[in-house]
Amino acid sequence: MKAPVLSSFLGAGALIAGLILAGPLVAGPERIAFPENFETEWVLYNQVDRADRKRVRFIYVKPEADAEAKPGQPAPNGTVLVMADRNAKVDADENPVLDADGRMIPEGDFTAIFVMEKQEGWGESVGLEVAPNGDWDYAAFLPDGTLNPETNTAGCFACHTRRTGKDFTFTYFQNVADRAK
Amino acid sequence: MFMRLALAALVVQIPVLAEAAETHVVTMAASVYHPANLTARVGDTVRFVNDDGTDHGVFVPTVDFALDLGTQKPEEERELTLLKPGTFDVECTFHEHMILKVEVVP
Numbered sequence: 402m403k404a405p406v407l408s409s410f411l412g413a414g415a416l417i418a419g420l421i422l423a424g425p426l427v428a429g430p431e432r433i434a435f436p437e438n439f440e441t442e443w444v445l446y447n448q449v450d451r452a453d454r455k456r457v458r459f460i461y462v463k464p465e466a467d468a469e470a471k472p473g474q475p476a477p478n479g480t481v482l483v484m485a486d487r488n489a490k491v492d493a494d495e496n497p498v499l500d501a502d503g504r505m506i507p508e509g510d511f512t513a514i515f516v517m518e519k520q521e522g523w524g525e526s527v528g529l530e531v532a533p534n535g536d537w538d539y540a541a542f543l544p545d546g547t548l549n550p551e552t553n554t555a556g557c558f559a560c561h562t563r564r565t566g567k568d569f570t571f572t573y574f575q576n577v578a579d580r581a582k
Numbered sequence: 583m584f585m586r587l588a589l590a591a592l593v594v595q596i597p598v599l600a601e602a603a604e605t606h607v608v609t610m611a612a613s614v615y616h617p618a619n620l621t622a623r624v625g626d627t628v629r630f631v632n633d634d635g636t637d638h639g640v641f642v643p644t645v646d647f648a649l650d651l652g653t654q655k656p657e658e659e660r661e662l663t664l665l666k667p668g669t670f671d672v673e674c675t676f677h678e679h680m681i682l683k684v685e686v687v688p
Contacts, residue, residue, distance in 0.1 A: 448648060449649060450648065450649040451649070451650045451652070452649065452650075452652070453650075453651065453652030454652070499665075501665070502665055502666045503664070560675075563676055563677070563678055565678070567678070571675075572643045572648065575643040575644075575671075576643070579644065579645065
């Protein structure tokens with residue numbers, strides 16, 4: 402009669418050990434670290450004018466994973482993308498001021514920093530309350546590097562699921578393809 | 583002499599008038615950009631008209647042209663003035679299959 406109890410105990414122990422080795426159980430922004438020094442050490446690969454919000458969005462990729470990226474292929478595990486917003490310069494009527502090429506002019510410091518990170522197996526631990534996004538997860542940080550408590554990353558999942566054919570990215574998959582041409 | 587200079591000025595102005603900036607209309611009915619390919623000149627404007635029954639958008643991922651004009655509700659219009667030459671893609675933010683290729687020539 403004791404054997405099954407011992408077996409159950411050992412089984413539970415093995416399960417716990419396995420879960421510990423598998424990494425954090427908590428999915429969500431808490432498992433994404435603030436990207437220190439991204440502005441100086443990461444690759445700035447695109448700049449998107451968001452006219453309706455009067456923001457200029459700077460898009461960076463972590464260089465180590467970027468070096469492994471291949472055109473037409475999903476981004477490698479370990480890829481981290483940053484979308485960092487700055488306000489756009491506006492005129493007296495609050496309309497964005499454009500340069501000679503028609504581009505918005507950023508001014509001031511970053512106002513928000515959004516991160517999407519891809520790690521093997523992360524997709525298995527996100528909840529059913531968000532749309533499937535492969536192994537990507539999302540976080541929104543304030544400029545001081547703390548998580549923005551007002552951001553619900555379910556919105557990130559919902560928006561990025563519109564790019565299933567581009568590995569859930571709006572700019573990076575296309576950028577890797579374009580620069581190979 | 584004065585008349586000769588005036589005529590010369592007129593001759594020079596004729597081609598300039600022929601290349602005046604145009605507005606190109608792109609529609610979105612049935613979740614398709616129409617036309618799907620557009621060639622325009624620097625200075626021209628593209629007017630995106632959402633003549634569909636659902637939300638659409640204008641998102642450009644191409645480097646040096648990248649922009650997002652935001653959600654465009656049915657019957658709303660957005661305009662984009664082309665100020666430099668080059669080629670870029672336009673994608674609907676909501677519908678991955680909606681693609682427009684734009685070539686801007688000097």
